[in-house]
Amino acid sequence: MLSVQRKTLVDGVRHASLAFDPVTTSQHEISDEIAKIHADAPAGAPLLDFPPYRSTLLRHPTKELQLVDPEGAELLAPVFGHSDVAPVEADLTVQRGGEPIGERIRVHGRVLDGDGRPVRRQLVEIWQANAAGRYSHQGDQHPAPLDPNFTGVGRCLTDDDGWYSFTSIKPGPYPWRNHHNAWRPAHIHFSLFGTDFTQRLITQMYFPGDQLLALDPIAQSITDPAARSRLIASYDHSRSEHEWLLGYRWDIVLTGSHATYLEPSDD
């Protein structure tokens, strides 16, 4: 069933998404699809063609990516400085004059390149749902409460050793309409720049021990378990603060797009 539908997509048939009904497709069916794809060769980057995440159906390229040597503007990432980001933007708990509700956390780590060198003084942007699993975004209609003291948006620059740090509230999981009873695991979106333009990365950081990760088609689009685990922060008691907050550590490695498209052959 699955392979037939994937084949159809490769053949370019329109409106393939109509083959799926998000209301009646169960988590069991989605998990079964994921397991079948995982049985193929594991890939360290998300498969762009990953039908269990239904919105990919008409939004993934079907032609092979063209290998080119970067040149000109592709050789140099944009530069950001202290005029771009105020230090207070790294604390998501003080942006609205009152305390947001939820479990106060600090997320910190290093941004490194593929050789382990720190990415210095570079922009890190984050966004996330509030403790109830609701985004401060007009498109989010999940009937969970908004928090007037929480926008869920932060920015910072890495320091001279590549370190970043945000103070925030632990985001809640939330439902989405991929299939029946679909829930996203708690996550923080991260937007990152390297030193090279080609190292640009947007990804999601997850929390340790989240039972929803195994069920989530977005996280499971990375079919190599070791690579998937690199999106999960670790609890860092050394950065928890007495009677104040819990610490998490998450390091990020930017190697450019090379690692992204070693896709297994399928169909």
Added chain:
Amino acid sequence: MTEATPGQTVGPFFHHALAYPGDSELVPFGAAGSVVLHGHVYDGAGDPVPDAMIEIRQADASGVVPAVGGSLRRRGSAFTGWGRCCTDAAGHYWFSTVEPGLPFFAVTVFARGLLDRLFTRIYLPDATDAVDGLVATRETDGRLRFDIHLQGPSETVFFTFPRT
């Protein structure tokens, strides 16, 4: 060698975090010597993608790729050679910029339903040695037009680069 952190989709809820005033105006709209680069993003059914985000990186008019800050607070800052635009409800994006002194704009594409970012280029209409299909059209009012097709018969050529 350290292992890469994998990408994930930008999702549907990025606008309030990633859009900012002046994000797509590398130079002020209508400024002397400026040009508008614009187009639509389409999915494999030919429908507009209203929740995509396009970023461009480019040289200045003299061919120098700037390495200066100020992209997030542009007022009074030098030309930074970088900009960002979230598509609107019609899948439309636009930038106000200058024509680069090098033959192309470097482009990154993000969208809900797209599990990792895509790279491409938009070449100037008079570029020599352009990659087939990646050349902007000069419209009669002087704007540069380039549509991005994530899938389908007109699918845009997307790139992968050697590891950096």
